[in-house]
Amino acid sequence: MARSKNAKRIERETAEAAANLTDAPDDRSPNQQRAAKFRVAAQRETVEAFVVAFILALLFRAFLAEAFVIPTGSMAPTLMGAHKDLVCDRCSQTFPVGASRERSGPRTDLVVVGGICPNCRHINSLDLKDNSDHTTFNGDxxxxxxxxxxxxxxxxxxxxxxxxxxxxxxxxxxxxxxxxxxxxxxxxxxxxxxxxxxxxxxxxxxxxxxxxxxxxHLVYDTDHQAEVLIQAGYPSRWQPWATGATAPPTDSWKVERSADGLVATVQADQSPKWLRYFHHWPTDEQWAAADQGESLADADPYQSRAITDFYAYDSYIQVPAGYVYDDRPSVSSGGGFERSMNGGYSEGSFSRKYQSGGDPSQFRGVAIWGGQDDGRQELGRDGLHWVGDLIYQADVETSADAKALTLELVEAGIKYQCRIDLADGKATLSIIDAQERTFDDGNDHPVASTGVRAGSRHTVQISNCDDKITLWVDGDVVSFDSPTTYDARDFRSRAQDHPQWSPEDPLDAAPAGIAITGGQATVRRMEVRRDQxxxxxxxxxxxxxxxYDMAEMFRLAGGSVTLGEVQQVFTMPDRWADFIGWETxxxxxxxxxxxxxxxxxxxxxxxxxxxxxxxxxxxxxxxxxxxxxxxxxxxxxxxxxxxxxxxxxxxxxPHSWSSPVPFTPNFKRMKLIR
Incomplete structure (x- = not known):
């Protein structure tokens, strides 16, 4: 009862005090009183604005849109997880390699020390000590x-x-x-x-x-040439070719290479003059010889191998952290700036034995080449599967008397051609095999009108992906008068669906080609890409x-077969026909x-x-x-x-750059997701 009386008394005294304050005379001037009211109103509006903005942000995040950070490379190269960006030290091609495994625990157990250029296939070492742009960047x-x-x-x-x-x-x-x-x-x-x-x-x-x-995925871009290979006389991947030729014909295309790229020219007669892509690159020993100024001119210009599902992103070379650091990077306890600069990890301290940016041979025997490299087979150097779906692009300039331009892609020994008549721009598609082949509607030759004419310059592109031929001219898709789709299962059985080769015709060993009939032509910037x-x-x-069903492969081979041996078969076209792995x-x-x-x-x-x-x-x-x-x-x-x-x-x-100043925006990688 006493507590109730005390509560009532306190409530009454509080009300009286408030009334006295309200009734007390205000000695401020009218202007000061108005200013005070404005300040109170402004403060209230500011608080209300923050509250409303916070609520709207919650509603926006819950129902409309939300930001995410990509942690791993499972969607590369479309979306990047934690990775490193490299510029090839031989051909200047830019490419990323995955590094999310560096951040899979509270301390770094594996460190990415290099990667393989998808263009020239040179092994690039990372300078983790002195190059701030070789750090591990956060995902997109x-x-x-x-x-x-x-x-x-x-x-x-x-x-x-x-x-x-x-x-x-x-x-x-x-x-x-x-x-x-x-x-x-x-x-x-x-x-x-x-x-x-x-x-x-x-x-x-x-x-x-x-x-x-x-x-x-990039296979090869002629705009990125390795100068050391040009000086050593190592053969270009693009070579003039004729049926049955064992060496490049001298009365055909002339190929000139420089640091600025490749330019091929031809003076053609009434028969097509072919320029073909042979998929090859130097061995480690040849790279070393070229670096020493030795000649590589005796290399076979027609040597080739199968195009595979090589992922530059997965070509990371990683080693146990103890070979690079004395004190391994760990989850950072520093401030927000340090965490943002290093992806949430401390910098660690380098081992004096680590040769930063040095030859990867310093890690021989301990390096793991990509995520599939079980047993230190260096599997990350190339893919494990042949890819026949390709995309080819070229910048072509023709003289006024040129007659025809032909683009060709080969898959499983079948040639898919697009011939453009340079008199009227008519494009005609064909499927060339030992027996007659047609497109889905039974049409032998879908046709389309293009703006490509003799005496002009155009960027032309052709793809043979997902059993469909697509043609682009100057970036625009060309529409044909009938379907350009087909069903490859009608052409080859599952067992026959593999790369083909013969001494008279390299077929899948030279799967992209361009030909000119009549007149002169100059070709620049040629690019070969592969499909997913x-x-x-x-x-x-x-x-x-x-x-591969490895158990079945073992059974058919009558003994053990490794994935490294599968990769070796890709380098030997004369063994493609007999390889049992296709069946598995x-x-x-x-x-x-x-x-x-x-x-x-x-x-x-x-x-x-x-x-x-x-x-x-x-x-x-x-x-x-x-x-x-x-x-x-x-x-x-x-x-x-x-x-x-x-x-x-x-x-x-996307990640920002550490140079020329920290947090330099990476505008090039800001994009719509397709």
Whole structure:
């Protein structure tokens, strides 16, 4: 009772004091009183604005868009995880290599010390001590639309963010390939589908031209020449060729190389004069000889090898951290500036034995070449699978009396040609094989009108990807009068679908070519790229990801076969016909029901995606304290609709550069995601 009286007394005295304050005379001038009211109002409006902005930001993040940082290289080269950027010390080609394994724990266990140029294939060492631009950069920062899939269905080839079925608290980003209600099949790098539950023949899934370009990988660009190879007389990869020739004909194309690139010229007669691409590069010994000023002019200009699914991003050379650091980098406890500069890790202290920027031979015996390099076979030097889907581009200038321009791509021994009549610009497609081949509608020769004429200069590009021929002229896709699609399974069986070669015609050993009939021509800036190769695996062991059934290969070979030996076969065209490994390439299928989506990473050899999820729960067991219902999809090979987060839209902030000043914006990599 006493406490109640005291409370009432305090309340009464407080009210009286407030009244006295209110009634007290204000000695300030009217201007001062108005200023005080404005200050109070302004402060209140500022606080309210911050509160409203905070609420709007929460609503924007929850329902419209959210920023994410890419942690790994599973979507490279479309999206970068933690990585290093290099400029080749021989041909000046820029390229990234993955480095996310450096940041897989509280302390750095493995350090990336080099990478392989995708253009000239020279091994580049990193100067971790003295070159600030050789540090490990953070992954791309991207913006994701959460609203997109509230009003529209996800589309094939979208880059999507979703909750990982094995741990719904973790976001993953991949490319959407399989849609609900279809059975997806991976075979020889391509993707096929048919309606689930039917016996319908599967159809190949074709990427739109812009997506295909965004996902393609560099094979060779003539604008980036290694001067040391030119001085040593090492043969150009582009060589004049004629049927049955064992050496470049002297009455054909003349190829000139310099630091500025390659220029090829020809004076043609009424028969086509061919210039072809031979896929080769120097050995380590040849690089060393060239560096010493020795001649390499005796190298075979027609030597070649198969084009493979080599990923420059996966060519990282990594070594145990103790070979580089005395005190290994660890999760930083420093301030925000230090953490932002070093990706959240301390700098560490270098070992005096480490030769920063020195030859990679200092790590011989301990270096791991890429993520697939089991047993120190240096597998990261090249890919593990032959790729026949190619893209070829050239800058072509012709004289007024030139008659025809022909572009050619070869896959599994079949020639896919586009011949442009330079009198009227008519482009005609053909499929050339030992027997007659036609496009999907039975048409032998789809035709189109182009603006390419004799006496003009154009950039022409042709692709043979996903069983479709596409032609571009000056960056624009050319429309033909009938389908340019075909079904390669009608031309070659699965066992026959491999690179072909003969002494009279190199075929897949020289898979891109250009020919001029009549008149003069000059060709500059030629570029060969390859298409995405999806590896057919359903291996949930998270081991090596490759097409081959190694047990079956062992059985057919009558003994052990290594992946390194498979790579050796790619370098010997005369052994392609007899290689048993072609028969052991897997074909895997994934049936999808309603509301089930199948995503895969663009970096197929290093992407743990829907191909590999099945069995996750059984293999790693359910963690303690985790709601088992959250793991209901952990044994499945799909993403359910309710785990979709949104569509990736744009890379708005790739890593900044450390020079010429810290935080220099990397404008070149800001882009829409395709």
């Amino acid at each position: 920062r991207i913006l994701v639309s959460k609203f997109k899939y509230m009003i529209a269905e996800p589309e094939r080839w979208d880059v999507i963010v979703f909750k990982y079925p094995g741990n719904p608290k973790q976001n993953y980003i991949k490319r959407l390939v399989g849609l609900p209600g279809e059975t997806l099949t991976l075979s020889h790098g391509d993707v096929f589908s048919h309606p689930t539950g039917t016996d319908d023949k599967s159809a190949i899934l074709r990427k739109p031209p812009s997506t295909m370009q965004a996902m393609s 190769y999806y590896i057919a695996t359903n291996d949930s062991s998270f081991g090596g990801i490759f097409d 390439r897997r074909e895997v299928s994934f049936p999808l029901e309603a509301d089930q989506f199948f995503p895969m990473g663009d970096n197929s050899p290093e992407s743990l995606d829907a191909r590999c999820w099945a069995g996750t729960k059984n293999q790693f067991q359910l963690p303690r304290g985790v709601n088992e219902d959250a793991w209901r999809w952990s044994n499945d090979s799909y993403v359910p609709r309710n785990l979709l987060v949104g569509k990736a839209l744009v890379v708005f902030w």
